[in-house]
Amino acid sequence: MTSIDIDPDLLAQAKIAAGTRTTRETVELALRTLTAMHRQPAAVERIIAHRFADEQIHAPTIDYPLPGE
Template identity: 55%
Template sequence: MTVTTIDLDPELLDTAKELTGARTDRDVVTRALQTLIATRQQPAAVERVIARQFSDG
């Protein structure tokens, strides 16, 4: 795991903790990154499903 120091807006961090139920700063940042990745990958996954050809048998 990489240790990174970043400045975060404390009000945004507190709001994110309340909305997600995260207990720590690390948890809320991890959840935010996971959400960003899932949101960005979702359209690609949908396109792969649409592109599939299904057969009847």
């Protein structure tokens, strides 16, 4: 267990923004989000550097209806 001092107003705002109920949920979501954001540029660079086969580039796609259509 880790004990940290968190600004209560900031925590309340974060809970609303994240839709979480507990401090633990909010902090864990924030940590997962920050970690994912940190890894994202490296993932994009790997995709850019990857050589795709023609059948991958011209693969068929599925058009999903937008909400409300």
